[in-house]
Amino acid sequence: MKTLVCVLACLCVSSYSLPPDKMHAFHIIKTRSIDLNNAHGLAMESRLEKTLEPTAYRLELEPYLEDGVFKGHVSINVTWLENTDEISVHCAHEIEITESEVKAFMPSNSKELLKIPIKKMSTDPKKPIVTLRLERTVPKSSVGFLNFSFKGNMQTSSTEAFFKTSYVTDQETERIVAATQFRPNNARRMFPCFDEPAYKTPFELSVVRPRSMVALSNTPVARTEDINGEPNAVWDHFERTPPMSTFTLGLVIADLKQLGESTHYKDDNGNNIELRVWGRPEYLQALEGMNEKVAQVFAEVANFWQVPLPLTKLDIVALPNYQGVKPADNWGLIVFKESEASSRGLLQLAAELSHAWLGALASPAWWSDAHVNKALVGYLAAEIAFKINNGSEMEGKWPMTVLYSLYYEFSKRYPHSRITGMKQETACTKIELLFRMFNYTLGGDTFRKGLRMFIESRKFKTFTGDDIWNALNTAAVADGKIPSDLDVKTVAKSWIEKDRLPLITVNRNYETNSAMVTQKVYLRERPHDVPDAAKMLWWAPLVVARSDRLDFTNTTPVAWMRNHRELNLINMPDKDHFIIVNPEEIAPFPVNYDQDNWNLISSYLQSEKRTKIPELTRAKLLHDAWNLAYAGQLSFATAFNMTLFLKHERHHLVWDPVFTMIDHVGRHICSSIHDKFHTYVRILLSPLYEELTKDVGEDEESWRKNLRSLCKTFLCRAGYEPCVREAREQFAAWRAAPGPDDGNPISNQYICPVFEWGSEQEWDFGLQRVINFPPSRKQSERTYLLKTLAGCPIDEYKIEKLLNITVLEGNGNFTETDLFLIFSMLTGSSQGYTTLFHFLNNNWDTLKEKFASKTNIWDNLITSATSEFKTQAGLELVSNLYVAHQGEFGSAEHIIEKSMRNIREEAKWSAENLPVIEKWLDNYINNADVKDDQYIKKLQ
Template sequence: MLYLEHYKLEIISYLGVKDNFDFDGKVWIQTTCLHPTQNITLHSKDLEIKENEITVKDISSTDPKSVKTAKIEFDKDKDFLIISLEKPLAEDHKYEIFIQFKGKLDDGLAGFYRSSYSDKKNGEKRWLGVTQFEAISARRAFPCFDEPEMKATFDISIGRKDGYHAISNMPLLQTEPLLGAGKNSLHLDLLMGPLCTRIPLGTSARYAHLLGKGREMKSLHPPGITGIRGLLRSQSAEDAYLGDNDLKEKDGWFWDRFDSSVPMSTYLVAYVVSDFDHKTGVPIENNNVTFRIWARKDALNQVDFASEVGPKALEYFEKFFDIKYPLPKQDMVAIPDFSAGAMENWGLITYREAYLLYDPDVSSKMSQHGVASVIAHELAHQWFGNLVTMKWWTDLWLNEGFATYMASVAVEALFPQWNSLEEEAASNLLSVFSFDSLRTSHPVSVPIGDPKEIEEIFDTISYKKGSSLIRMMSLFLGEEVVHDLWESLTTEAHKDKILPANLTVKTIMDTWTLQTGYPVITVTRNYRKKSAEVKQRRFLRDIVHFKDNDNSCWWVPLSYSTKQHPDFNKTIPEHWLSCPDHKQDIVDIADEKDWVIFNNNMAGIYKINYDDDNWKMITKTLQSGDYHMIPTLNRVQLLSDAADLAFVGTLKYDVFFDMMEYLKSESEYLPWKTALGKTSGLTMHLKKSSIYGVYKDYMKKILTPIYEKVGGLAIPKSNTDKLDSIKLQVLVASKACKFEVANCIAHSQSLFKQFQENPNATNPISKDLRGVVYCTSLKHGGEAEWDFLWKRFQSSNVATEKNTMLNALGCSREVWILSRYLDWSLDDGKIRRQDSSTVFSSVARNDVGYYIAKNFFYDNVKKIFKHLLPNKRRISRYLASMSSQMTDEKEQEEFKQFIEKNKENFSDVKKGVEQSLETVKINIQWQNTHEAAISKILRKYSTV
């Protein structure tokens, strides 16, 4: 076993040399032997390793001694580079592993890859090199021990051509000429104390099974050498790099050398080589962290909002956690080609442009909210994920769940007028209720064996269910208790008598983190005795098997309010529904004529079904002028639960439609978002049926009053900061144009025509409503409208605006235009690779486009897979876009046969395939179960 301490990494990028996307590298890895071992196993993928120059040295004394290697092997399936030695390494000796390697900046958006943009002044294509290492792509950039618990310090040096510069996790120490550099580097490794953590290395078994024993943390630098870079000795002169690249006689090449890092995992290592420029963030009093926001020079005018939000969010987290951010700087960079939304690399956060850049003259208010949320999410990771890191990817949810939850808390503090904490809670829970009702969902703490499975768990469960669990825990324990995890939480909860003495937080949370799904709580009241029987069962959308023998159970925090005692802010539970018990009785719950509503403020991750009389009393209150006595989040839950329980047949659809009638008085965004989200499901199921016309009339009746109330497509009279009002207008306008309410279509076309006729004038369309107007105009227009918007997309310099247009371009009903658009989605010259799945989804959502998209996918699946490599996970987005709209057995059989025929390609996205197949099965079940009953209900309500 080896104890991993330190990396010295040198990379030379040849960006700026025509058509040369190579990079050369050397890595020195410093370790201490804990137990004798005769092989060293690292990760390496798609790198050219100079096997004859791999060396291992015993550096325990001032006279380093070589350790002879017996053979070098590669296990390509596991990405292993195995160094076998002639003799075992000696216990307590320090060793240095040296590897020289070569790689290529490809366009796969993983590892150390290339991105590009066009200079707006001269149209010249400019290149940059950027890293994206999460989850297992550091091995694509340099040989390393590429697992999250294997922390070490890093000294990083980047060689690059004049005209470019490099940034990395740590501050730049110095820039020096590349040729001849390294010859005078200091050999201070023997002065360095042990760094980071004890890590067992040296076997070909999967490392995670060996971790977690004998851990200890040391100071970053021993006394007396703080600030001195403990560089390991360079093994050779620079000509070892430059032999293949003929640069010996050329000036203008430099090393950018960076300070030693804090101990960190390889997936958080980052460096960018570019010609970008930056602005410095707004200084925060009593905070010495330097913030810089980087972007291509043409977009530098769009970084001001980020430069304000970033420092404020960091300051907020420092105060909230009472732990100072441990680095002296924080760079944030807007990358033109980026697979994820953003990446939390320590000290160097990388973003897709649309999630960092904001132009107040062009970008929507909703985009501004999105930028603030993503910045807060990534900065929260500097504590959750970077400072405290999961041992293995099984507990990714602790990273992503905490970051998601803390982002909403921070944005609420910084922008209270946006109401983002409440919206985030509702949106996350609604997503979880949908996704986690599939049998093919997964626990938040999901066992990961093969590292190829890791990518598939970056999903709704890890992010949104993780966040919802943390929120639930916070609300059932109270904010004052939440300062540590399970053990400390239990101690505090017992002290404050929040939990019974025999109940621990671990007991509760294990039922939520280690099993898939969530419960539906059925409340059956005995009105004469003023009591209620409360029981639980897992909620599944699989109608046929809903009542099967599923023995899942949860510790469920039960809070409730009644009409006489509407104490909805009390989220500390009055009762616990225990596990393995599935039911209990609650006495003295309410008077006979009072309703009861469980789950105050939607604090818990569960649905509630009531007996018929209780549902009727709740609905009556909603339809009266007293609906405000039920707070927003509980109105959201009532609408969501009624729709979902009707979907699975445990509640009559009449209850949901009765409840929908109250919306004529509702003016808040979240209940409308919930209700219209549920009708979207009905739209998908009914749009091919003979009763769609009746359904369309019903939707017009629901939407017409609220469309007029929000002002239709008019630009708001005041530039309000009330984000809920803007979001409600956008939501209602989108649905109104879809169902041909009032003048929505004609008004959209008129506004779009004004824009077409005078494109250089101020855009007459409200910034937030442009997506609605563009989509509606292309749907009801032709080639001229599409070509106009496509040219605007090509010339736009604002990523948020380009995203809006990208989605709207899929709204056309011209078959040939949609076919061409899909073809272009696989052409990097037309559509960035990061946006390929967005284009496909935008076409597949279109009633006409669905069939075109499905055939395109079937005909081009191998080409699509190749285009998406190495991140096959993105193919799941294609599957989800199609499967959500498949509603008959013929499509189902065709889909199954297609999957089987291409099973080799789909082998790395098994979860995505399983979830898509289950979705199709559920859709067909609904059609066979509900269509006739819905027809009868709609005829009743559309004429009322």
């Protein structure tokens, strides 16, 4: 009865929402590729008419580095594909064409080169296209030349197209750097060209450079030529390139020096290439070891593809003041930021070297295929980095880092509805995981065989995603790795074409040793009323590990869900043995089981044999269980039982999903049982934390540091006495400082625990530091302090005081931006948004008048004060407010109506799950074999 009263009357607390410097830190997919961010717009770009095609470029470039301008001449060999009297080329509006000429050999007279008069040259005002209208029609099959002289300004506000930047040496001397970054379609911003990936042609480049500098391009310098009357500059004429797209053309002119000696790489596959690393002279020491790293990674990439690159050299450049989102991966010339080149990581280097094959040797047919290109490169880079250093760069967490993000995003009612960039990234990530799935299910040998067949067939050409899927399928059929009624393309499409993932549920029949497997859309966010959910089906591989013959090396599916809703598996083990479907996250889907199978798994994990299950699979089982409970698909008693083995678990990969669980589940814990949840967290984490604080070394692994930091953060929020005591001791030093506004002398990690568990005087001290914050200090420090003042306290009087000062009194030290920040931080805890709600309710007339003309603040206030409640009691509060002020909400009318709809769904969840959670916590605490005597009592 006590539990029922709690569910109906209590308000939710989120005492486990992360502190401000940790918020949203878990599993975010970071933007990594300018291609993907622009893919949608590029896919819609107007393409050139296919009336003629280039067959070679001869480009001469004269940059004037001091002035930031350039001039040049390009001669383009072309073949006419149609009869036409018009020629269109890409040319940015900022490029001025000073001369143009068209010459052709006609089929009727192939020995005489005719000059074709140009009637008119025009520029499309909305598109970067120049059109030449000729005085006569040139017939199909003619060959000839387009000659353009041009001039333009180098880019100085960004490091893209043909840009100029500078840096200051250790001797306080300013140096100029000039370089290109043509990806995705910036070649047209330097010279007139056919700037589309499909036009693969050889280039011959000549460039003027200062004699004191080095010029690098896609190929080695064939010869250097003096310039009459110019002692300080020379012409560099580069060797002819292989056929390539315009976006892979590259150039660097800078004061560079080669790091050590070149590495000559030669193999039995036909590669014969010189590997060189370059940097400014004073930075070479920071690049030590780069030659060996490049050679090691290149060897792995080359061995994977086993198709030779038609290059004789590859230059890796650490370019000072390069600001590109990603390295400039020109073919044979890769330009890194200095910090990226000197880092010890292998992942990005592996990706850029892979681009030499997939991206340059074979290129996406159009930007709509950029996703599959980047996905495969990303997957191969991760595999290579793991192979070389056992995943230490990513702390062994790949693919968890991207997979968990995908689970959360695609389980929303409206995935990435507001963030287009995230949509592009998640689409790419999903395809990356599909390649991983096929590597497992087809087998590594067949997977590599298919990709090598693909790259061999598409070298010097372009490709679509279908080309890759078809090549993998051909290899799979030849090796007997795929059922006859299956094909890789069909499987891949079933995943790519949906912004969703499936939930696979396995219900075992222990009498018949069989299992009924069903699939449906995986949804966490309530309500589960997603359109067309009933129609969504996937071709999903069912890889099964079983405890009667435990083997995690066999990744061949026992069956495939062939676009069917259910499938019966036979020959399953008896009732004493568990099964694990989709071990090692082979495919991107969570798995639910019947209660008995969950119990078998939980018992096994609590035994000494648990390490026979690989750590990634142990993490998956834990992650699946609590996410399924959170989604309403599994009892929380079962999910919490799956955490019992953690008292013996020490592998950081297995602990990784635990902190997200504490954060997410903590947001739904009822106020009358959150002390019990605090106790659970302390019992769970304190033994691990105490082990991690022993023998701390300067050279310890980063995963150990991160795990200790996370443990400390969550223990502090749970009132772990040693943590809170340490934080208050550190904070006291700040309070005692003679000039407390001169700077924050303590680490940020100590602030939130003090504002949560400390005294009113300590919190007031923090408030005064915000009010008195000197404008000369970094505003980011003030922002952090304000976040913690609002987001950390669980005392209503502190929150009310902050709201009174900033909103009602209108203290001039706080801006409208500060109000948005405060409202946002208060949504992170029950005390926060409940206090904000009562503040709104008690001061309705004043606030309505105050924000009458500021609908953005008003709307944000209504959203923050009403949208986060999770219980029936919260629904009644918001409903009563709506009735009391119906018709007065103005622009926020739809906001509170939406809040009430969502709270109804959350209240159902709370009524079903909170009693289960409380009962489990009571039993856990009563039976815990760990004494919990480290709880800090709330200070008055």
